[in-house]
Amino acid sequence: MTNSTISSDALSNAIEGGPVFDRMLVYSEEDWAHMSRAAGLFRAIKKLEPGSRVRSLATHEAAFLLNLNRSTIYRLLKKFEGEVVHLFPRQPGPSRGIKCLSSAREALVQTVLKSDYLTKQKITVAELERRIEKACERQGLKKVSRTAIQDRINRLDQHMVALRRGELLKAEDLTLRPGSYDVRAPMERWQIDHTPVDILIISAIDGEVIGRPYLTLIIDVATRMIAGYYISWDRPSARSVAAALLCAVGLKGPLLERLGLQGDWPICGLPIALHSDNAVEFAKSVPYRRGCENYDIRRELREIGKPRDGAHIERLIGTMMARCHFLPGTTFSNIRQREKYDSAAKATLTIDDLEKWLVEQILDYHERRHAGLGCSPRQAWEAMCRDQEIAPRWPKDFQQFYLSFLPSHRATIQRQGVQLLTLEYCGPVLQELRRHMNEKVELRYDPHDLSKVFVQDLKGLWVPVASRYPDCPRITLWEVQAEQRRRRLLELGPARGWMIITEIVRRRAARADASRLTKSERLARERASAATAVEGLAGQGVNNLTTWTRLMEGGK
Template identity: 40%
Template structure:
C-alpha cells in the first residue's frame, strides 16, 4: 500500500517526524563528509532515541529526503498512550508562564526542576522531560523570544521590508494574491465574466517571477498550491503550449516561502505538503501590511501593465471616469493568461529592476551555477500532494467528475468489489486526466472515456455545463407545464367529488334497507335472482 499524504497523518506523529527531520538535516549539514559513532550517538541523544534507531532514521531520511519518510508506519497514538491529566497540565503551563518566560532567561533544565517540584508539592507524579519541552514548543518562537528578551531570535524571525536581504536565489520566495484590474469574457459568448484572481510567486534574491496562477475563483488553498507547482517545475512545455518563444529558467524547491495569514495559506494540506518537501513557511504578522513588500511591489507593477488592456478597471474610480470596463472587455481567461506570461518573460524579466539596477534574468543567470537545485525526489507524488481532490464512487461506466466521465483499464479489477468512495485528484488547468487512488492505495491515471475530446480547464467544463442547463431551461414550455398542472388539479378535484358523492349515496341506501333486515342483500350479488332473496325472507 502506498504512503499516506502528509495531511492524513496524526498530528502528534507528524510533529515528532518534523522534529526528527530537523535534527537529521542539521546533522547531515554538519557532517557532510563523514560521520563517526560518536556523532551518531550525539544525534540519538538529541532525538531521544537509541543509537540503532538513529542509524535507521538517517538511512530512511537519506533515501526518502522528506518528513514523511520518518513517519512511524503505525498511525495514531501508541497503544496505552494517555494524555497528561488536567491538574499536571495546568501546573506545567503555569510554571512556564511564571518561571520560564522571564527576562532573566531561566534554562530549560531549571524549568523542568520547577515543574517537578510543583507537581511533587501537589502530591502528583512529575511529567517526563519530553512532555515539558513539548509544551515549550507549543508557544510561538517569536512570542517566546519577546517575553524572554531574546533579541537575536526576535530579529531572526522578523522580516524587514525594503532592507530584507537574502544570499542567493530560491532562498526565499514570496507568494500573494490580487484581484486583476481587468474584466475577462466568456470563450463562446464573449460576454463579460468578471475580474479574475492572480496568484504570483517571486524570488526575493533575483526578483524573478517563479510562477503564477490565474483563476475566476477567490483565493484558496487550490490557487496557492497550483502557483507553487508552477513555480517548482520546469516551464518549457508550458511555454510551448502557449506559443511563447522566450525562456523562463526558474525551477526548483524554495527553502522558505513568505505568505500572508489567509486561510488558504494556513490549510493543513498546503502546510504539510511544504513541510514534507523541506519548505519552511513564514506567515506575515497580522495587521502589518509592510511585511512582504517585494511581492506587493511586483503586484502593483503587474496591475499597472493590465491598465493598458481593453476592459481595465484601472486602480481607482477616479482614473476609471466614464469608461465602461464590461462593455470594452475583450480577452478571455486563456488569452489574459498568455498576455501575463508574455509580459513576465518578455518584458519584466528583461527590464532593469529599480531595486537591483539590473534585469532580473541577468541576476538569475549570474547565480545560476550557485543555486542548489532541489527538486522533489518523487515528482508525481509531490504534484499530487498539492492538487485538489474529490471522493467518487467507481461505477461500471467509470469515474464521473464535474459532468465528465473517466476510465482506465486498471480500474476494471476494482469495479463492484468495494463500496468505498475513491479519492480522486485532478488538475483544474487540464481536465483531460485525473488520478484515482485504488482500494490498494496506489494511484492510477484515468483519462476521458471519450478519447476524442480535447483538454479543457475546470472553469470551461463548469461553464459549458451551466450553458447546457440554461439552454434546456429556455426550451421548456412553461405555459404548457402550467396548463397541464391545472388540468391535473381539476381532474383530481372532480374525481374526489364524484367518489365522495357516491360514498354518501351508498351510505344513505344502506341505512334505509338495513331497517328491513336481510333486504340489504338485494342487488348486491347480481348472480342471485331477486325472487330467491325474497323467498328466503
C-alpha cells in the first residue's frame, strides 16, 4: 500500500456526532478518492478479531499509511460506521443547532420574531435588528448580532414564514407541484386574462401619443391555440370579455380579411369551460355568469393567491409582451429595462397598426414548435380534432351571444321608457313588456355606443331600444360620465338627456378644431372614433365550416 496524501488534520477532525450532511464540504475527486481508500482500510481492520495481534499490526500499518498516530486511528475506528462520509472533517465553529445566546436573550429574539417579523407588515431584517436591540436595552441585556438574528430566521420553515408575511408568490415557489394541469381535448378548457400592452400608441389623426392600450387574450389549454383577442383603450371590463369571446367563438375569416392578412386561424366554437382569475368582470359580473350558464360554458375561477393555475395564459401574455419589446415606442416591462429609451419619442404605431401586428404574431405563434407539445399549436389542434372527432358548438345567433356578455343595468319601465345615466330610451318592445306587467327590465349596453340599449323581449331575445332623442349620435359611456363630472365641478346643476348629448357633440367639434389637446382629450377622441369591428364579427353566420369539414375528413 502506498502512502496517501490525505492530511492528518482532515481525518483527525472528523466530526463527533450530529447529522452527516451538516458537515459535508465540497471535495474534489482526488480528495474523495483518498478518503475512500482510508475508509477501505478501516473496513478491513473492523473485520479482524478485536484484540488480536493481526488487528494490532493492521492498525499500526494504517497509522503509518495515513500519517496519523495510533490513538487517532483507534478513535476513528470507534466512530467509523462503514461510510466514507464519517471521515469528513468537521467544519469550523459550533455545530449546527447549538444556541450560544443566553436563555433570556434567546427568548427575547423569539418573541420579537413572532410579534414583529412574522407579520404582513414585512419589516426588513435591519428593522428587526433595530427593534431587538431596543428591547435588549430596555431589559438590560447584551446586544444580539445580525448574524445570530439571521441564523434564527434561516432555521424557521421558510414556507411558513412566507405565508405569515403574506408573500404568497414566494410560498408558491417553495411548494413542490409534482402534478400537471392536464387537459387533453381541444375546447375542453380556455383561459382568459387581460394586460396593458408594453407600448405607447399614437393617434391616427394627429400623431400625438395617447397612451398604452389594453389587451385581452384567450388560449386553448390543450393545443395552445390562441382562440381570440381584443385590443382597446378601455380598462378590462365586461365589454372587453364580450368582445374577446366573440372573436374566439366566431370564424376568423372576416377578421383576417378586414386586416388584409393571409392565413388560416381554424379555432372557433363554444368552449366547455372558461378559466379566469377573480377580477370583477369575471367573479362578480352577472352578465358573465349568466352568459356562461346560458351557453353551457362551465365558469372556473382560480383560487386566490395561486397564479400557477393560470400559467398557460400568463405565459402567453409574457411571450407576446416580449415580442412587443422589439416595436418602436415600447415601454418594456419596467424602468430598469427601459433605462434611457424615450418611448414617447419613438412611438409610431396607431392602435390599428398594433392590432394588425398582433394578429400577425398570433398566426406566426400557431406555426412555431411549442416545447410543451413537441409540435406547433396548429399541428396539435388539427391532430386532436381529427383523432377525437371534435365538432364545434355554435351559438344560434352571434349578435345575441355578444349581447349576453355586455354590461347590464336594472331599470324600471316608466311612461317615457327606460333610463340609463340620465339618457332615456323608448321602443315598441318596452310597450309590450309593460302591458304584460313586466315593469322591471335588465338592460344590456355597449359602452362605446349609448345611442341604443338592448332589452329582452317576451321570447328571450335581446332587442335594440333606440334613444328618445332624434338623430342621437354614437356617444360613449366615458363622454357621458365626463360631462356629468364637469357639470358637478362647475356647479352647473344636473343635466338630462338632450342637454348632455348636445354638449358632447359641441366638445367633439371643439376638439376637432383645437391645435393642441391634452392626453385625456386625445383618448376621448380615439374612443369616439373607434372602429366597429366587433359589430362586424357579431353579424357573421356559421355557414362556412370548410376548415372543420376538412379536419373531419382526415385532411391536413
